[in-house]
Amino acid sequence: MARKTQISKEVILEAALKMLIRDGYSAINIKTLSKEIGCSTQPLVWHFGNMEGLRKALAEYALNYANEKMRSSVNGIEAFANVGMSYIEIAFEQPRLFSYLYMSGDSGFSAGNLDVFTTADENSLMIEQIASQLKIPTEKVSVFYRDMMIYTHGLASFIASGIVTSSKEEVAAMVKQTASAFLSQANKDEQGRNI
The missing domain is CATH 1.10.357 (Tetracycline Repressor; domain 2)
Structure with a gap:
């Protein structure tokens, strides 16, 4: 039986948004984001596949965040x-x-x-x-x-x-x-x- 993922997609995207707001987009990659969360890179890769998958999900998440403010x-x-x-x-x-x-x-x-x-x-x-x-x-x-x-x-x-x-x-x-x-x-x- 596969091990249950402990870090949710929402937690990852929230941390990525926090980094984006604080440090800018160029500071975000799989390694820096996993460090921010305090986990290995495995949950990020499991949820998003690669940086491109994370980028697309973050873009949508960030836009929804901004739209909600407006x-x-x-x-x-x-x-x-x-x-x-x-x-x-x-x-x-x-x-x-x-x-x-x-x-x-x-x-x-x-x-x-x-x-x-x-x-x-x-x-x-x-x-x-x-x-x-x-x-x-x-x-x-x-x-x-x-x-x-x-x-x-x-x-x-x-x-x-x-x-x-x-x-x-x-x-x-x-x-x-x-x-x-x-x-x-x-x-x-x-x-x-x-x-």
């Missing part, structure tokens, strides 16, 4: 603001995780073209809610949402890489001001059409 229980505009600020917060508080998921390509995720911002299920629902709240066509809100995501990602990338050292409050004010400007323009364009 989930919002509110709808529409407030949900969008919460998601944007949560995104910025990850860049401030966990820059190595942010870089791994959204900047370096190490995670292996590819977003594709810019439509991905507006077509993802949760995002399209948020876009519909904002359009309904503001009585603006969904297409206008999609452009607003895409542009705000690009702007927010740029700010977050500067923060995570240490280029921008503004406070969270300053960045929050910048994001709010830009969102107001984008929404005001969308509203103005729509009102101009209805005259």
